[in-house]
Amino acid sequence: MDPSQRTSENSLVQNEQKNEEQDKEQKNKNILDLLPSTFTQFLKDNNINLEYFQEIENFPRYIRLKPDIKVSIEELKKDLGTDDVQKIDYLCNFYSIPENVKIVNSKYYSQGLLYGIDLSSAAVIKSLDPQKGEKVLDLCCCPGMKLCNIADIIGAEGKAFGVDINETRLNTCRSIVKKYKLDHIIKLELADGTTYNKESQFDRVLVDAECTHDGSLKHLAKFIKNQKAVIEDMQNNAKETIDNNEQNLDKKQNNLDFKSSNNKDAENPSCQLDDDQVESLNQTADKQVEQNNTCNQEETNQSVDTLDSQIKENQKVPQLQKDKKQGTEKKISNRELKRRKKQIEKNNSNIYTQKKVKKNEWSMEDFQERVLDPIKLQNIVDLQKKLLTNGFKLCKEGGYIVYSTCSFARNQNEDVVEWFLNEFKDQVESIHPFNNDVSNMPACKPGFIQNTVRFDPFVSKSGGMFVSKFIKKQKQLQN
Numbered sequence: 001m002d003p004s005q006r007t008s009e010n011s012l013v014q015n016e017q018k019n020e021e022q023d024k025e026q027k028n029k030n031i032l033d034l035l036p037s038t039f040t041q042f043l044k045d046n047n048i049n050l051e052y053f054q055e056i057e058n059f060p061r062y063i064r065l066k067p068d069i070k071v072s073i074e075e076l077k078k079d080l081g082t083d084d085v086q087k088i089d090y091l092c093n094f095y096s097i098p099e100n101v102k103i104v105n106s107k108y109y110s111q112g113l114l115y116g117i118d119l120s121s122a123a124v125i126k127s128l129d130p131q132k133g134e135k136v137l138d139l140c141c142c143p144g145m146k147l148c149n150i151a152d153i154i155g156a157e158g159k160a161f162g163v164d165i166n167e168t169r170l171n172t173c174r175s176i177v178k179k180y181k182l183d184h185i186i187k188l189e190l191a192d193g194t195t196y197n198k199e200s201q202f203d204r205v206l207v208d209a210e211c212t213h214d215g216s217l218k219h220l221a222k223f224i225k226n227q228k229a230v231i232e233d234m235q236n237n238a239k240e241t242i243d244n245n246e247q248n249l250d251k252k253q254n255n256l257d258f259k260s261s262n263n264k265d266a267e268n269p270s271c272q273l274d275d276d277q278v279e280s281l282n283q284t285a286d287k288q289v290e291q292n293n294t295c296n297q298e299e300t301n302q303s304v305d306t307l308d309s310q311i312k313e314n315q316k317v318p319q320l321q322k323d324k325k326q327g328t329e330k331k332i333s334n335r336e337l338k339r340r341k342k343q344i345e346k347n348n349s350n351i352y353t354q355k356k357v358k359k360n361e362w363s364m365e366d367f368q369e370r371v372l373d374p375i376k377l378q379n380i381v382d383l384q385k386k387l388l389t390n391g392f393k394l395c396k397e398g399g400y401i402v403y404s405t406c407s408f409a410r411n412q413n414e415d416v417v418e419w420f421l422n423e424f425k426d427q428v429e430s431i432h433p434f435n436n437d438v439s440n441m442p443a444c445k446p447g448f449i450q451n452t453v454r455f456d457p458f459v460s461k462s463g464g465m466f467v468s469k470f471i472k473k474q475k476q477l478q479n
């Protein structure tokens with residue numbers, strides 16, 4: 001190949017790369033537009049890569065089989081009705097399947113032999129590393145997927161204690177435990193994990209703490225999908241407004257033409273003013289489309305105000321017309337104004353507070369409440385510290401504690417670990433959740449401090465998860 005040909009090929013590749021980057025940037029921008037600025041600030045503060053959100057819609061889902069079941073991958077494919085079943089080698093009896101496969105139709109699922117569980121959750125149990133016959137405590141156990149995983153590993157010679165403060169969730173957990181025929185291994189207790197007390201100490205303690213759940217990106221994916229639908233609705237409404245306004249403009253122009261040929265008074269300023277206002281409403285509707293795309297709460301609120309005063313202005317028009325004895329005009333204008341006002345109000349309803357969400361889906365209020373409310377956040381961090389402290393107390397010397405959350409927030413993760421290590425400096429030691437061996441767990445990345453790891457959609461194709469592990473030192477070894 002001559003050098004000039006090579007140069008042009010290189011520049012073609014470079015251009016393609018540039019285009020791809022621009023596409024990515026544009027996609028990120030679009031997604032950013034769907035999220036309120038407070039939330040995107042939260043993402044930035046916690047180093048949450050926006051590309052996560054591109055990935056979520058393409059996530060696989062994961063299944064785990066009970067350890068004692070011998071099923072070939074071919075049988076599994078047949079049972080699940082898909083050829084796309086991939087074995088995940090670094091997790092025991094673990095597979096990825098396409099997102100749209102409904103496991104409720106699986107015969108193995110109905111027989112209690114197959115679980116739906118996220119990769120990051122199974123990784124937490126791999127980090128806890130329970131052994132056959134051990135006594136293990138799960139201090140925040142509901143709904144119970146990790147607890148069942150523990151029970152499957154420790155077997156009938158072991159005992160798994162599951163504690164949760166929420167009775168309803170505990171009842172759900174109870175039926176899951178029953179379905180998977182693990183009631184002889186698992187003991188469930190309704191209790192506050194911060195004060196739960198047992199004389200005998202545990203070989204391993206899992207503190208999968210209550211958190212803001214912002215790592216549950218599936219919620220986010222649904223939220224974004226909902227927001228997209230809301231925005232599309234609003235765009236359609238705004239377009240309808242523009243079309244209607246244009247039609248009215250034509251009608252008014254015809255009226256005006258008709259009147260000017262019959263009545264000199266028709267060229268009155270109020271008619272002119274009305275047409276201007278139709279035009280200005282069209283512009284407002286255009287702006288509305290833009291604003292709806294921008295999705296900035298403050299801006300949306302501002303436009304409500306602008307439109308309100310616009311409507312008030314419009315309402316003065318019929319009065320002026322009445323003064324000028326334009327009876328028929330008044331009738332049309334009032335009706336038209338009411339319709340416009342209704343349309344504008346419909347368009348203007350704040351998209352973040354629209355309750356278009358179904359049960360189990362997040363609205364913007366859920367986000368605000370879960371992730372952004374500073375008082376709630378502080379309470380959660382306090383709770384996490386108390387749970388970890390009690391988990392530490394209940395663990396036997398030489399035993400292991402795993403602290404995990406499904407939040408990306410540093411203050412619920414690394415900051416809690418740093419506090420814990422400082423508080424119990426002579427009594428605990430942090431150890432790497434996967435023995436610092438990438439082949440043990442390729443699907444995670446280092447956390448912000450030593451011996452901590454993070455799962456995220458980008459590196460793990462899973463929900464977000466933070467994992468840390470400690471060993472409780474034996475007294476004679478403590479300094």
Ligand SMILES: C[S@@+](CC[C@H](N)C(=O)[O-])C[C@H]1O[C@@H](n2cnc3c(N)ncnc32)[C@H](O)[C@@H]1O
Pocket residue numbers: 121139140141142143144145146147163164165166169191192193194208209210211406
């Ligand atoms: C992240 S979820 C645990 C998920 C669970 N480990 C699993 O894998 O299915 C947190 C749980 O903590 C529970 N929780 C909150 N405060 C608690 C407390 N003070 N004591 C015990 N459990 C608590 C909640 O009810 C919730 O079920």
